[in-house]
Amino acid sequence: MPYNFDDEMIDEIREKNDIVDVISEYVDLTRTGSNYKGICPFHNEKTPSFMVSPNKQIFHCFGCGEGGNVITFIMKHLNMDFVDTLNLLASRVNIDIETKKTKRNKELEDRNKLLFNINKDSAKYFYENLQNNKKALSYIRERGIDESVIKSYGLGYALPDWSGLLEYLLHKGYKIKDIHSLGLIIQRKDKSGYFDRFRDRIIFPIINNRGSVVGFGGRIIEKNGQPKYLNSSDSPIFNKGYNLYGINILKKYARGKDVILVEGYMDVISLYKYGIRSSVASLGTSLTENQVKLIKRYGKDVYLCYDSDEAGKKATNRALEILKKEDVEAKVIVLKDAKDPDEFINKFGLERFYETMSNALPYMDFKIQLYKERHDLNISEGRIDFIKEIVTELKKIKSPVERDVYLDKISKETKVSKDSIKEELKYLPIRNYKDKYINKNNRDNNKDRIKPVINRLEPGYTIAEKNLLYLICKDKNIYESVKTQISPEDFITEEYKKIAERLYEYYENEEFLFKTFEKVLNDNLIGTLENIYNTQINIDASQKNKVLEDFIKTVKIKKLENKKVALKERLKEIDLMDSKSEGDVEKFKSICLQLINIDKELKLHQ
Template identity: 45%
Template sequence: MSKGYTEDQIQQVLDNNDIIDVVSQYVPLKKSGNHYMGRCPFHNEKTPSFSVSAEKQLYHCFGCGAGGDMITFVRNIENLSFVESVKYLADRANITLPDSEGFNDQESKKRDALYRMHKDAARFFYKKRCAHDRSNEYLRSRGIDDDTARQFAIGYAGSEYTGLYDYLKSKGYKNEDLADSGLVLPDRNGKGYHDRFRDRIMFPIVSVAKNVTGFGGRLMGKSDKLPKYLNSSETMIFHKGTQLYGLNLAKTNLENGRLIAVEGYMDVISLFQSGIRNVVASLGTALTEGQGRLMKRYVEEVVLCYDGDGAGIRATVRGIQVLEGLGLRVKVMKLKNNMDPDDFVRQEGKEAFQELANNALSTVDFRIGLLEETVDLRRNDEKIQFVTEATKILKEIKNPIEQEMQIQRFASRMQIEPGVIFKEIKNDDPKAIALEKTSSRENSSVRRSIKREAQEMLIGWLFTDKDTARKIASKLQPEHFQKGLYRDAVVHAYHQLKSGQSANPSAYIGNLEEESHRKALSRMIMDVEESTDELLMDCMKAMEMMYIKRSIAYLQKKMGDFNLNEEEFNRLYCELVEKKKELEQMQSMGRENF
């Protein structure tokens, strides 16, 4: 016990809450790099110095020094005891905890008994498998070596009717607890019990607190009467919708700040053995919000890699809805010939799988791709229907820069004007009126808004990330940026880069005369998001496209001068044609080619 609750109970409460959500109830937070910033609720301050880390699930105030985890935060903000704070967070997550006053209460005793029982069952199954030739031959046929089988504690449930039951009874467990465990089932005559799992390969399901909470059992052959997979039933310690297979290992092997979600136990194990260890499975069900919240505690991006059959596609669509609804970035992997991850990594290898993961589809591309598989684009009626349905997907994109880039790219591929899609979006969404204007009028307010957002992110990176700053300088000139504050800041940052130094934001801001400029630049630098290759390419491409459009507008204006001679008019016309070609190429260009 720890202060009235077991460590596992406390871990369960922490797993089912997120510190960003908890703190946001009291403090308005804004994303700043890898952290969230706000004004400290524990002392008076004008400038935000209160930092919260979603990755570490901790907070710290650089002003007054307050800090800790979410339990500490609730204790201090609500003036509660430790036990009261845990109970508060448990209630928030709809978790029922036993009476903390009774260290020996019946519910706690039963929970501890179930944990011990499942650990003993895992040992029983493991020893059975080690001595069972057929189960070992099956694992070898699936490419699983002895070391991997040991790491995942893969076991075997014998064909005996009461093998596990007899073993657990010999360990002193009561029939009442055995029945509640789901490991055994009552006989039809009500006079005894028999094993739930028989003649199956057994996969222990281990929580992030390293407790065995349940099992998945797989038949080694085919059966018309029995399900291929059989999972533990819901118990006091096992809730399928809030646990992920393999997370206990993946959480210490997070590559590129992301998790790869697959369907099956064997997918996780094969990928892990190949060296891809940031992988989890959703226990044979479609992803739930509880599982999504658990992922969000560790990463900001999830790559879905489900089977390519109908059930896998439905699970992918459901996963996208759940994870994006929780604010996670989501990508989708499509394996060739609808292979599952287990088969793919064994046939193609680790490098091929990683390459696909690094180039996974955006959810927009995935969903539009599904639509495209149902139509014949050579038929005008089906093409019109396809564009109409795809437009509904494009409408859902929240980031204005990403939405414009996706619309421009899709319109180019369909050989239609982007304005047509903007107009279709506008019919149902007043916000899209502004987006339509961005395709035709440089001086529209929304064009300035999108331009400002891209510029401010780029300037934020110029002053905070030297490697990213070099990439920006290699693609964009100061002339790409708006005159005044923006361009002056870029000129300064570029000058520092050329001299081999990083731009010093505090020194530069301190020398600005206008207070509004100091505030604006401080905001850009404090609020800057973490640089990713995709976001960087989108911002730079948006700036390049707006620069070209500005050149086109200038040439068109010059050509309207009636005093131009024919030679000058023809020169301007040729230059205009080249600029329009350049713009078309830019619109159809993918990030990888920019």
């Protein structure tokens, strides 16, 4: 959910919490000159490389690259989110957040009410357009959608006009800046004006669990080179990762019933048309933990019914992991002879859909089927690779009985003995271990605990690159801002650089859609992209620019540092020469000047 902390309050919390005082509660610090030094808590080291500056109120580790202010330290060290961190630090210095929030909350409430009204009037405008447009209404009727479904979901139509909605909303007395903040209009590249985001599209209003219109999705009627679907960008009242299409219907009709999670608007509507009131769709993104929490509030068991193509299977696999993380044991409805639930139920009817649903695969059965499709079990190499993948899933099963059942099944499938598979399982390394200490006393009490092997922690700059790519994927407006400050060549991590190159190129040609973008990548980059897109970072709208600047700065600093190291090596090479030509001397001077300029740039960024 959006945070209710304004910049002034955040600054006050940060300023009143001296970074040395805070960090010394978790790390033993020793004064060295004007700074403090200690053993870095973010990676294993014997020689202290973790520095804290009381003057700048920042920390930086020269070993792993982690850095930031007092807020980011607590977030990273205690694995806390932004809001909880601010609450903790405010409490530490006796700042009464609730009192300070009162005025801010009233302003925010009034602002949000205005934005909700803009969306509500926009939905009415789209609805009236549909009722009065023969082409759009004919398309809807051909899809088997009657008036009752149109009303239930508030379906509408965006005219082909470039500024129809904009003029309508201006006439209603709304301001351009507020309309633009909702992503309903887009500023022209030459900044000469604005135009409607949605044009000549069937409109699907996205309504939250409180019955308010928070955003829109639009589907083209005729192929015209535009993306098939277009969604509202995130706004002060809309975050895709916190909402689900159809959640208002699920809340109204299907509380406590089985929930069917699908991918598209038309999947939800077609199931509703046949009497299934308990389906919802994620909004053009991979399923998020917050969406799962929303489902758990209203539903019982969860069924995944995604597209039957390769991209749909990958999306199902990702969604299963998120659901499992939230302790939801979902089942997978496997569709045959149809590409998606919309086509399936219209082609075969409700009875066949329920029959298919009754044969849905549990988590482990789906994984076995998925990995069997990836590997040829008729050859030794295929069986070995299959077992290496599937044992990672077996490791997650807590029940000894359940694990033994699947060991039997896998043994029969692969013709490999259970004992051999158990041995493979036994030596599977433990991964993703995080040592969470709440305070220094707890750290001391846990000295003698045996710790699993800790995988290498990501350096700060790779985390920054990953988060930048994630945010660019989430919002084209962020891409427009970021591309002016950082290019694909500025990315240091080779895989991230390649993805950035394709992503920048992709955005210049069409709207970003994860499923279609994934198809333009090489196979070896798809896993990296999935990892990026499953990143979960929640940023208050008011803090977005600051956070982006921090990520960009981190990447730029690392690139400059790398360049500085390379230039110093070149200086050594020239310095070690027995005899130097005039050209070598000039190169030496040139490199020295470059190093001076790099130091100036680094100071500007620090």
